[in-house]
Amino acid sequence: MTLVTGIFAALVCTIIGVLVVVDVHYRETHDRQRLVTEAVDRMRNHIEQRSFPIKLAPNGDEAIQVLNPRGQVVTATPQITGKPPMAAFQPTGDRVRAERTLCPPIGLRDCRTVVAYKMYQPDGNWTVYIALPVVPWYADGPLVIFLVAVALLITAMMTMGVYRAVGRTLAPVEAIRAEMDEITASDIHRRVPVPGSQDEIGVLATSVNSTLARLEAAYSQLRRFTSDASHEVRSPLTAIRAQMEEALMYPDDTDWPQIGQAVLAATDRLQELVTDLLLLARLDAGAALPRDPTDLTGIVETELNRRTHAVEVVRNLQPGVLARFxxxxxxxxxxxxxxxxxxxxxxxxTITVRGDGCEAVVEVTxxxxGIPAxxxxxxxxxFVRLDTARDRDAGGSGLxxxxxxxxxxxxxxxxxVEDSExxxxFILRLPRWEPPPPSATGTDTAPQSP
Ligand SMILES: Nc1ncnc2c1ncn2[C@@H]1O[C@H](COP(=O)(O)OP(=O)(O)OP(=O)(O)O)[C@@H](O)[C@H]1O
Ligand SMILES: [Mg+2]
Incomplete structure (x- = not known):
C-alpha cells in the first residue's frame, strides 16, 4: 500500500508539474510572440517613413537590428549598435518570417531565438532581426526546482502517512504473529493478544485463541490418554515380572503350571488392552468403514446366542431392523x-431391538x-471406572x-445412558436403513444376513 501510494502520489505530482510547465512555456512563448509583433510593427513605421537612424529604446533583453536592402544595419538597439548583422538567414520564397535559434547570434552572448522579418519596399526588401532569450523546454528553471521540491514533499508526506497508518493497523497482526511463533506444545496455554477494536483483526485474534483453547484441550486429553495407557500396560507387566522373579528365586517351591496360568492371564489382559488401544487409534484416525445394510436384529441375536449367560436374559427383538454398519x-x-x-x-x-422412525434402536437394561445421573x-x-466397579472387578480397563x-x-x-426404573x-441409536420401494430396486445393495 505504501509503495502504491508513493508511486501514485509521484505520478499525480509529475502530471500536475508537467501541466504547469507546459502552461508556463506556452505563456512565455506567447509573450515573446507578442513582443516580436510589437517590435515589427514599430519598425515597419520607421521603414516606411525612412526615419533612420533612430534611437531604439532597449526593451528588456530584446535586441533589434534593421537592415536595408543592401544588407547594411541602419539601426539597432544599444547592446548591438555598431555590430554587423546578427544573422545571415532570410525568410525564403514568399514567406516573410523565419525563426532560428543561434548560439549565440553575431554580436550577442548566449543562445537567442532570432526572428527575421522581410518587408517589401519599393527600393527592395528590408529585414528586421529581433533576438530574444530562448524559452527553454522547462520554461523556467526556478519554477521547475520549486515544482520538484513540492512534488517530493507531497509524495514523502503521503507515503509516510500511509506507512504509519498501515503500520498502526497491522501492529496487532504482528503481535499475534510474534506470539504464535513463541507458542509450542509445552506452553500451549498461552494466548495471542486481542486488540481492543472489534474489527476483523480482533475477530481473528479471538478465533485464533479459541482454536488454541481447543488444541490445548485436545493435547491435554492426548497426554492424559498416553499416561493412562502406559499406566494400564505397566500393571500387568509388573505383575508378570514379580511372579517370575519370585518363581525363579524359589524354583523348587514354585507351582509352575499355576505361574504359567497367571502369566497367561496377565498376557491376555495386556493383549486385550493393546487391541483396545489399537481400535481407539483407528477410530480416532476416522478410518473408512464398509457400510453394507445389515440386519441389526440378527447381529444382536447371534451375539446373545454365542454367549453363556450368568443371569437371565430377556430378549425383546423386533425382526428385520436394518442399518448400515x-x-x-x-x-x-x-x-x-x-x-x-x-x-x-x-x-x-433385557435386550431390546426396535425400529423407531428413521432410527434403529438397541436397548441394554x-x-x-445403575449409574448415578x-x-x-x-x-x-x-479409562474411567466408577469406584463401585473398581471394587467389584479389577479386570476392566475402562475403555x-x-x-x-x-x-x-x-x-x-x-x-x-438414559433413565430407567x-x-x-444403555441406548444405541443408529440411522435406520429402509429397503428402497420396489420400483427403485437394483439401486442399492441387498441387506446382509448375519
Ligand atoms: N451396566 C452398568 N451398570 C453400572 N455401571 C456400569 C455399567 N456399565 C458400565 N458401568 C460403569 O462404567 C464404567 C466404564 O465401563 P467400561 O465398559 O468403559 O469399562 P470396564 O467395563 O470397566 O472395562 P472394559 O470394558 O474396558 O473391560 C465401568 O467401570 C462401570 O463403573
Ligand atoms: Mg466394559
Whole structure:
C-alpha cells in the first residue's frame, strides 16, 4: 500500500508539474510572440517613413537590428549598435518570417531565438532581426526546482502517512504473529493478544485463541490418554515380572503350571488392552468403514446366542431392523454393553431391538445398581471406572464404553445412558436403513444376513 501510494502520489505530482510547465512555456512563448509583433510593427513605421537612424529604446533583453536592402544595419538597439548583422538567414520564397535559434547570434552572448522579418519596399526588401532569450523546454528553471521540491514533499508526506497508518493497523497482526511463533506444545496455554477494536483483526485474534483453547484441550486429553495407557500396560507387566522373579528365586517351591496360568492371564489382559488401544487409534484416525445394510436384529441375536449367560436374559427383538454398519465393530459394541450389564445385573438383563422412525434402536437394561445421573457422561471417558466397579472387578480397563460410543458415532449414531426404573439403561441409536420401494430396486445393495 505504501509503495502504491508513493508511486501514485509521484505520478499525480509529475502530471500536475508537467501541466504547469507546459502552461508556463506556452505563456512565455506567447509573450515573446507578442513582443516580436510589437517590435515589427514599430519598425515597419520607421521603414516606411525612412526615419533612420533612430534611437531604439532597449526593451528588456530584446535586441533589434534593421537592415536595408543592401544588407547594411541602419539601426539597432544599444547592446548591438555598431555590430554587423546578427544573422545571415532570410525568410525564403514568399514567406516573410523565419525563426532560428543561434548560439549565440553575431554580436550577442548566449543562445537567442532570432526572428527575421522581410518587408517589401519599393527600393527592395528590408529585414528586421529581433533576438530574444530562448524559452527553454522547462520554461523556467526556478519554477521547475520549486515544482520538484513540492512534488517530493507531497509524495514523502503521503507515503509516510500511509506507512504509519498501515503500520498502526497491522501492529496487532504482528503481535499475534510474534506470539504464535513463541507458542509450542509445552506452553500451549498461552494466548495471542486481542486488540481492543472489534474489527476483523480482533475477530481473528479471538478465533485464533479459541482454536488454541481447543488444541490445548485436545493435547491435554492426548497426554492424559498416553499416561493412562502406559499406566494400564505397566500393571500387568509388573505383575508378570514379580511372579517370575519370585518363581525363579524359589524354583523348587514354585507351582509352575499355576505361574504359567497367571502369566497367561496377565498376557491376555495386556493383549486385550493393546487391541483396545489399537481400535481407539483407528477410530480416532476416522478410518473408512464398509457400510453394507445389515440386519441389526440378527447381529444382536447371534451375539446373545454365542454367549453363556450368568443371569437371565430377556430378549425383546423386533425382526428385520436394518442399518448400515461394520459388523465387527457393532458386535464389539454390543459385546461390551452386554458384558457390562451382566457384570452389574442382580438377576436379569433385557435386550431390546426396535425400529423407531428413521432410527434403529438397541436397548441394554439390567437390574443392578445403575449409574448415578452425574456419572452418565463420565463413564464414556477413556479409562474411567466408577469406584463401585473398581471394587467389584479389577479386570476392566475402562475403555469399553469409550470405544462403544466412538463406534456409534463413526456410524452416525449415538450411545447414551438414559433413565430407567431400575439399573442401568444403555441406548444405541443408529440411522435406520429402509429397503428402497420396489420400483427403485437394483439401486442399492441387498441387506446382509448375519
Ligand atoms: N451396566 C452398568 N451398570 C453400572 N455401571 C456400569 C455399567 N456399565 C458400565 N458401568 C460403569 O462404567 C464404567 C466404564 O465401563 P467400561 O465398559 O468403559 O469399562 P470396564 O467395563 O470397566 O472395562 P472394559 O470394558 O474396558 O473391560 C465401568 O467401570 C462401570 O463403573
Ligand atoms: Mg466394559
Amino acid at each position: 461394520d459388523r465387527t465393530q457393532i458386535t464389539r459394541l454390543l459385546s461390551n454393553l452386554v458384558d457390562n450389564a451382566e457384570r452389574h445385573a442382580t438377576s436379569q438383563i 439390567d437390574d443392578g445398581a 452425574e456419572a452418565r457422561e463420565v463413564v464414556f471417558t477413556r 469399553g464404553l469409550a470405544i462403544a460410543r466412538q463406534i456409534a458415532e463413526v456410524h452416525g449414531g449415538t450411545l447414551t 431400575r439399573g442401568a439403561r
